[in-house]
Amino acid sequence: MQTMIKVRDLARTYQMGDIEIHALRGVSFDIHRGEFVAIIGPSGSGKSTLMNLIGCLDAPSEGSYELDGLPVELLDTELLAAMRNRKIGFVFQQFHLLARGTALANVALPLAYRGGISSNERMERAAAALERVGLGNRLDHRPHQLSGGQQQRVAIARALVNDPALLLADEPTGALDTATSAEILGLFSDLNRSGMTVVLVTHEPDVARATRRLLEIRDGRLMRDVPTSEAWASQPTPTQRRRRLPVRQQWRIAP
Amino acid sequence: MTAHDSAGEPSAVRTHEAAALDAAIDDLLAGGISWRETAHFAFETLRTNPVRTLLTALGVLIGVAAVIALLAIGRGSQESITSSITANGANLITLRPGASTSGGVRGAVGxxxxxxxxxxxxxxxxxxxxxxxxxxxxxxxxxxxxxxxxxxxxxxxxxxxxxxxxxxxxxxxxxxxxxxxxxxxxxxxxxxxxxxxxxxxxxxxxxxxxxxxxxxxxxxxxxxxxxxxxxxxxxxxxxxxxxxxxxxxxxxxxxxxxxxxxxxxxxxxxxxxxxxxxxxxxxxxxxxxxxxxxxxxxTFSAINQQTILETVTQTTQLLTLFLGAIAAISLLVGGIGIMNIMLVSVRERTREIGLRKALGAKEGDILLQFLFESLALSGVGGLAGLILGSAIALSVNLTGLVTVSLSWDVALLAFGFALAVGLFFGIAPARSAARLDPIVALRYE
Incomplete structure (x- = not known):
């Protein structure tokens, strides 16, 4: 299987005045083409820092990061911008659609920054991407005319339009209700089944459950790297948990 | 990396890999957004905020119109005064009864x-x-x-x-x-x-x-x-x-x-x-x-036309310059208006800038987009000011009070100055936009 992401001893240190903050303290893992991975961890664990590094939005202090064969840690800001444009499709919690543009214009935006594609072709490709997320009949709608789920679908179409190596989603269901969240997660699963490498960053176990592999970050370190199916197997179900409570408390809860 | 089936030696593998990497980097560097597309984004923003655009351009409009109208009136007066003096010939001496004084005021005539x-x-x-x-x-x-x-x-x-x-x-x-x-x-x-x-x-x-x-x-x-x-x-x-x-x-x-x-x-x-x-x-x-x-x-005063001409020309030139300077100040104020709005706009659109950067906009692309915006504001204002200033000058001409002298060099100068003002006052906001950290910008509330 082809390695899409190769992370070795990746570390990121921020300087806040005299204090050094070790947001990430050396993380190593590989993600192969076609995987569906969740990066989980509580806030402050360093998962956002890791996402920024994987997303080429930030440069590591130490370690190496190879995306689709390119050594990201060696690239300058211009090349990082080009990497984001060509290799990564971002999906954000807040959708981040341009309010004044139509769905089509929003989706076509990354193609404009790629350059060298005629306006007609851009529109065709954007329309195809919207079709793929089930919004083929909403091309000329503006964000305010769409529901939250539909807006997120537009954002996913935008992430897909440049045919990226990696779909990187940051809490993609954080602003959506449960039903819509399930729809969006289903869409990610569909995209993954069609061969897309998908990385979700989340703190919600329900979201992580939709993926097939779990990377758990805690205190800047990779704590667990397990298949999702095994991650919760050892955890007690609610009934088990109750049985494990001390006898005295159990007595109090269930009179 | 994909397997190198044809590679025999490690060094050959390395050069092959290096070449592949170079090609990939070259591919990344190729393309990028064209300036036309960036300009299009800028105009789109201005078009979707028509009131703000008009009000901002108004500052420049008034400045340019003032420069053109005032300079035209100043120059026109200067020319008509000069011509009415030289129409009588530059080699004339006019004698009038009464003692001449330094101020040119004649005393009582006995x-x-x-x-x-x-x-x-x-x-x-x-x-x-x-x-x-x-x-x-x-x-x-x-x-x-x-x-x-x-x-x-x-x-x-x-x-x-x-x-x-x-x-x-x-x-x-x-x-x-x-x-x-x-x-x-x-x-x-x-x-x-x-x-x-x-x-x-x-x-x-x-x-x-x-x-x-x-x-x-x-x-x-x-x-x-x-x-x-x-x-x-x-x-x-x-x-x-x-x-x-x-x-x-x-x-x-x-x-x-x-x-x-x-x-x-x-x-x-x-x-x-x-x-x-x-x-x-x-x-x-x-x-x-x-x-x-x-x-x-x-008991007589002799007025030399040449002297009058020089004095009058000097005075009117100074007056024209003075009018022009006042008008230029209003143009400058218009420029500050542009800077103000652009700074607000950068702040307001922080998340948009963050998004554009996340989608692959380079610093230069963002810089150019915001520069185009301020240039378009000053350009539109300048053009409208050109028309309004000329209209004012011509209508002053129609009243017959003063002959105005509209000239291309003044119009071009005022328009060019407006563009320069737009560029100058646009640079700081555009740079602050271009330098935004996409991570921070995307999280901006």
Whole structure:
């Protein structure tokens, strides 16, 4: 299987005045083409820092990061911008659609920054991407005319339009209700089944459950790297948990 | 990396890998958004905020319009003043009775101070005044002119035939005064162009009768329009024989057997000899009027056209510059308005900037987009200001108060200045936008 992401001893240190903050303290893992991975961890664990590094939005202090064969840690800001444009499709919690543009214009935006594609072709490709997320009949709608789920679908179409190596989603269901969240997660699963490498960053176990592999970050370190199916197997179900409570408390809860 | 099945040695693998990497990097560097597309984004933003765009552009609009209108009016006044001075010839010296003072204000005119025909004749003597070519004694007053159905008030100048040559006036219709008409004080009149149109709207003035202060005069000529609207334009006046003005119209006094005149205009042989001619004028008048030779008791004032021209030109140029500077300040204020709005816009659109960067916009792309916005604001404002300024200048022209002088160089200068202001005040906001950290910008609330 082809390695899409190769992370070795990746570390990121921020300087806040005299204090050094070790947001990430050396993380190593590989993600192969076609995987569906969740990066989980509580806030402050360093998962956002890791996402920024994987997303080429930030440069590591130490370690190496190879995306689709390119050594990201060696690239300058211009090349990082080009990497984001060509290799990564971002999906954000807040959708981040341009309010004044139509769905089509929003989706076509990354193609404009790629350059060298005629306006007609851009529109065709954007329309195809919207079709793929089930919004083929909403091309000329503006964000305010769409529901939250539909807006997120537009954002996913935008992430897909440049045919990226990696779909990187940051809490993609954080602003959506449960039903819509399930729809969006289903869409990610569909995209993954069609061969897309998908990385979700989340703190919600329900979201992580939709993926097939779990990377758990805690205190800047990779704590667990397990298949999702095994991650919760050892955890007690609610009934088990109750049985494990001390006898005295159990007595109090269930009179 | 994909497998290198053809690679035999490790070094060959490395070079192959390096080449592949180079190719990938080259591919990344290729392309990028075109400046047209970036400009399109900028215009799109301006188009979707029409009120803000108009209000911001208004600052520049007013600045450019002010620069163009004020400079046009300033230049126009300067030109009309200059031309009305030079229309009379640059080598003229105008003599008036009364002592000259430094400020050009004449003192009271006493009887003995009057200039007379004798003075004019003395100045015309080529032996006493070799640098004087022509002498035109004049007597000015004002009178009401009446025809059958029209009337007008006009400045009446009593003149001799020399007047035409000294003042560079040309007759459009009919002829100028003759020596004979002057000698016998005939009631003939030559009309200025404007007066002629007022009294005879249908033309055909020559040969007609005009009543001038109750006396009948025959029109013998109409002067060609001088075009100037400055002071002392001949268009608004009429000319009669000097003797007629002195004896019949205005009752001039005869002093020592010589008729008084209100003005003597002396033409030097050339512009270079004006100073020498002025010396001669002073010497002759002081001798004939028994005045101190050092000029301390002069009872006349001599005004040199050249000096007036220089002073006036200097003054009007300064005035034009001053007007331009005030207008430029308002343009500068417009520029600050652009900067203000652009800074607000950058702040307001922080998340948009973050998103664009996440989607692959380079720093230069963002910089260019915001620069295009401020340039478009100043460009649109400048263009509208150009039109408004020209319209103001032209409508001022129509009122007839001042002749304006619109010129391309001023228009281009004002427009160019507006663009420069837009660029200058656009740089700081654009740079702050370009330098935003996408991570921070995306999280900005």
């Amino acid at each position: 009887e003995s101070d009057s200039l007379t025909m004798n003075d004019a004749e003395a100045l015309a003597d080529p032996l006493r005044a070799p640098n004087i070519a022509l002498v035109s004694p004049e007597y000015a007053g004002s009178a009401q002119l009446v025809t059958g159905s029209n009337n007008a008030n006009a400045r009446v100048t009593g003149a001799t035939p020399v007047y035409a040559e000294v003042h560079n006036t040309t007759v459009e219709e009919g002829g100028f005064l003759s020596e004979a008409q002057n000698r016998s004080a005939e009631n003939v009149v030559i009309l200025g162009a404007t007066i002629a149109t007022t009294l005879f709207p249908d033309g055909g003035a020559v040969g007609e009768q005009v009543r001038l202060n109750g006396q009948n005069f025959t029109v013998i000529g109409v002067l060609k329009s001088s075009g100037g609207t400055g002071f002392g334009s001949v268009d608004d006046g009429v000319i009669v024989p000097l003797t007629t003005a002195q004896r019949k119209l205005f009752g001039a006094r005869a002093i020592g057997g010589s008729w008084s005149v209100s003005t003597i205009v002396v033409q030097a042989t050339s512009a270079e000899t004006v100073d020498a001619a002025a010396e001669e004028v002073a010497t002759i008048l002081r001798e004939d009027h028994s005045l101190p030779a050092d000029g301390s008791g002069d």
